[in-house]
Amino acid sequence: MRTRTAAAALALALALTSCATDPPGAVTPPESGHGEAEGATEEAEAQHRVVVAEPGGDLAVIDLLDESVEIVTAGAAVRGLTTDGRFAYARTDDGLSVVDAGTWTWPHGDHNHYYRGAVQDLGRHDLGDGHVDGAFGLPTVAFDDDTGTAVVVDRAPLEEGEVSVSEPIGRGPTHHGFALALGDRVLVSTTSGDELPDGITSYDLAGRSGTALDLPCTDLHGAARVGEQIVVGCDSGALVVDGVRADLVPYPQGTPAEERAWSFAHRPRSTELAAVRGSAGAWSLDVADRRWTRVDSPGAVAATALGAGAGTLTLDAGGTVRHFDNDGVEVAANPLLDRVDPLHAPTIAVDAARAYVNDAARGVVHEIDWADGLRVARALGTGDVSPTYLVETGW
Amino acid sequence: MVRRLAVLVAAIISAVASLTACGAVTRDAGPTVVVTTNILGDVVSEVVGDEAEVVVLMPPAADPHSFEISARTAATVEGADLVVSNGLGLEEGIQNTVDAAADAGVAVLPVAERTDPLPYAAGDSAGQHDPHFWTDPVRVRTAVRLVADQVTAHVPGVDATVIARQAASYERELDALDAEMRTAFGAIPADRRNLVTNHHVLGYLADRYGFEVVGAVIPSGTTLASPSAADLDDLATTVRRTGVPAVFADSSQPDRLAQVLAETARIDVEVVPLYSESLTADGEASTYLGMMRANAAAIARGLTP
Numbered sequence: 270m271r272t273r274t275a276a277a278a279l280a281l282a283l284a285l286t287s288c289a290t291d292p293p294g295a296v297t298p299p300e301s302g303h304g305e306a307e308g309a310t311e312e313a314e315a316q317h318r319v320v321v322a323e324p325g326g327d328l329a330v331i332d333l334l335d336e337s338v339e340i341v342t343a344g345a346a347v348r349g350l351t352t353d354g355r356f357a358y359a360r361t362d363d364g365l366s367v368v369d370a371g372t373w374t375w376p377h378g379d380h381n382h383y384y385r386g387a388v389q390d391l392g393r394h395d396l397g398d399g400h401v402d403g404a405f406g407l408p409t410v411a412f413d414d415d416t417g418t419a420v421v422v423d424r425a426p427l428e429e430g431e432v433s434v435s436e437p438i439g440r441g442p443t444h445h446g447f448a449l450a451l452g453d454r455v456l457v458s459t460t461s462g463d464e465l466p467d468g469i470t471s472y473d474l475a476g477r478s479g480t481a482l483d484l485p486c487t488d489l490h491g492a493a494r495v496g497e498q499i500v501v502g503c504d505s506g507a508l509v510v511d512g513v514r515a516d517l518v519p520y521p522q523g524t525p526a527e528e529r530a531w532s533f534a535h536r537p538r539s540t541e542l543a544a545v546r547g548s549a550g551a552w553s554l555d556v557a558d559r560r561w562t563r564v565d566s567p568g569a570v571a572a573t574a575l576g577a578g579a580g581t582l583t584l585d586a587g588g589t590v591r592h593f594d595n596d597g598v599e600v601a602a603n604p605l606l607d608r609v610d611p612l613h614a615p616t617i618a619v620d621a622a623r624a625y626v627n628d629a630a631r632g633v634v635h636e637i638d639w640a641d642g643l644r645v646a647r648a649l650g651t652g653d654v655s656p657t658y659l660v661e662t663g664w
Numbered sequence: 665m666v667r668r669l670a671v672l673v674a675a676i677i678s679a680v681a682s683l684t685a686c687g688a689v690t691r692d693a694g695p696t697v698v699v700t701t702n703i704l705g706d707v708v709s710e711v712v713g714d715e716a717e718v719v720v721l722m723p724p725a726a727d728p729h730s731f732e733i734s735a736r737t738a739a740t741v742e743g744a745d746l747v748v749s750n751g752l753g754l755e756e757g758i759q760n761t762v763d764a765a766a767d768a769g770v771a772v773l774p775v776a777e778r779t780d781p782l783p784y785a786a787g788d789s790a791g792q793h794d795p796h797f798w799t800d801p802v803r804v805r806t807a808v809r810l811v812a813d814q815v816t817a818h819v820p821g822v823d824a825t826v827i828a829r830q831a832a833s834y835e836r837e838l839d840a841l842d843a844e845m846r847t848a849f850g851a852i853p854a855d856r857r858n859l860v861t862n863h864h865v866l867g868y869l870a871d872r873y874g875f876e877v878v879g880a881v882i883p884s885g886t887t888l889a890s891p892s893a894a895d896l897d898d899l900a901t902t903v904r905r906t907g908v909p910a911v912f913a914d915s916s917q918p919d920r921l922a923q924v925l926a927e928t929a930r931i932d933v934e935v936v937p938l939y940s941e942s943l944t945a946d947g948e949a950s951t952y953l954g955m956m957r958a959n960a961a962a963i964a965r966g967l968t969p
């Protein structure tokens with residue numbers, strides 16, 4: 270990483286020029302760590318990579334500029350994959366496998382800085398088993414369903430390749446919950462007995478001064494990061510949480526219970542979200558306008574928001590990708606996949622120019638030019654790793 | 665920003681060179697001026713000469729927004745006689761260190777804040793002040809005066825006459841740079857004075873020399889593998905509207921981008937990279953004057969008929 274390399278260089282320089290005022294043997298070694306072995310470079314544009322994983326335990330990191338593939342072996346059966354834009358987190362049967370995919374974005378006011386470095390396997394760590402969330406400039410937070418508590422992984426050491434884990438935060442008991450950092454707070458879900466959470470407690474980063482948020486709904490599931498807010502699905506709508514308050518954006522009148530939103534997907538940093546809507550299609554949620562729009566796409570198994578008013582993409586059980594505009598009108602369709610495994614629905618990951626859909630049956634990732642009628646731009650090889658799970662990094 | 669030369673060895677050599685003797689690591693050594701960015705480091709070194717130790721924190725070819733320093737170097741900052749920073753939020757990685765030094769009573773000169781800052785024109789930062797003042801050599805001339813005054817006032821043992829002489833000498837070089845840039849840009853016709861760019865640092869240069877900065881979205885390298893009209897739309901439309909023969913853009917594949925624009929959008933345009941926020945370890949952009957001359961020449965070459 271460039272900044273670390275620079276710091277190390279300076280530290281080394283200081284060590285080399287240290288003089289008589291230093292006691293013998295006090296030469297400071299360069300502050301090197303795992304993450305510094307390869308220097309990262311700043312680049313002119315976003316450096317996207319796609320990470321795929323197969324249940325057997327192998328991950329492939331695909332570079333989207335040159336289509337090169339690096340294989341990382343998790344060493345345990347993989348059951349899910351998430352990312353914070355730089356690190357990929359694979360849930361396994363034996364801990365969380367953490368991979369530095371080596372590309373990331375630093376949002377900086379009116380512009381971004383883009384970095385490109387080496388892929389690094391940071392190993393498997395006992396961070397519990399459950400929801401994992403991270404973001405640039407924020408600690409990674411991992412929730413453990415078994416205990417109903419979360420641990421915090423500091424970002425700075427993580428960028429150096431070191432996974433340092435805090436004491437558990439939260440009070441349990443067992444539930445299928447979530448936890449995320451927001452500013453200088455950690456939000457941890459709570460339950461009064463059900464499997465799904467019915468509360469959120471806000472802690473400081475050390476896990477102290479917990480304050481329960483006042484929630485207008487229950488059965489929370491699916492937490493997404495939208496700017497300085499978190500959006501969580503619940504039984505009566507979406508909760509928009511800013512760390513202190515939780516506002517409900519209720520589903521439109523007449524929404525049946527089976528059409529509630531269970532999880533959200535979107536282009537990173539967009540303020541629009543999408544969620545599968547039962548078997549009827551998808552929801553589009555404009556967080557800024559606090560508005561739900563129904564997207565009729567029967568049998569949709571995946572949905573994501575393109576952001577910036579560009580609409581929603583869905584993938585149905587028959588393997589067809591569809592593009593809907595902001596009013597829910599279909600503008601393009603492409604029968605992309607021969608078949609869809611109902612147990613492992615594919616993912617649609619999107620960036621400003623392309624969408625990526627994993628095709629486990631054919632062993633490729635489809636690159637889709639979503640602004641050009643869902644044209645397939647490339648079929649990307651995955652180095653013989655069956656792409657059951659997919660995330661895109663570099664944002 | 666495209667990093668042109670970024671090797672660890674160069675960073676080490678340069679850092680060592682700027683930290684001769686023990687001045688950088690001991691508080692009881694000679695008078696020390698600490699400078700945050702390498703662009704300002706070059707300017708301050710010209711003014712200070714051998715009158716005091718100048719310690720530049722940011723290595724060559726690094727990013728001013730994100731470089732960080734060790735705790736030991738931070739101690740050096742607090743032991744300095746004067747800290748010269750860019751300010752206006754440029755050096756995020758070490759702002760805490762600079763603030764701590766100020767709190768500890770060290771004189772701090774945030775240069776960009778004192779050289780008539782301009783607001784950002786657009787984007788999320790619209791209304792905030794733009795920190796990239798150095799693309800205007802006239803403002804750098806002002807900075808030289810400020811640095812000379814502050815060095816004379818706060819750094820013990822320096823010879824004010826020598827500082828004034830060195831500052832005056834460098835001011836003449838900046839005057840010459842300004843004149844060269846005026847001459848180089850003078851041949852660019854009024855209807856071509858558009859900087860179509862994804863650089864965010866050219867606001868001051870444009871303001872000084874009468875250009876319009878036209879922001880453009882540069883298609884990513886990923887899309888160039890299999891481009892569509894939609895991928896090129898923003899840039900192609902901007903180039904057509906402004907009629908420029910060159911765009912000043914960072915792209916990981918500038919030649920490929922020009923080729924794709926020609927083939928797909930039938931636009932014949934040159935893609936010219938510029939130096940922006942950092943000096944390089946060696947080569948034409950290893951000094952402030954050299955970096956500015958290289959950029960001015962590239963802009964003039966690109967836009968002059």
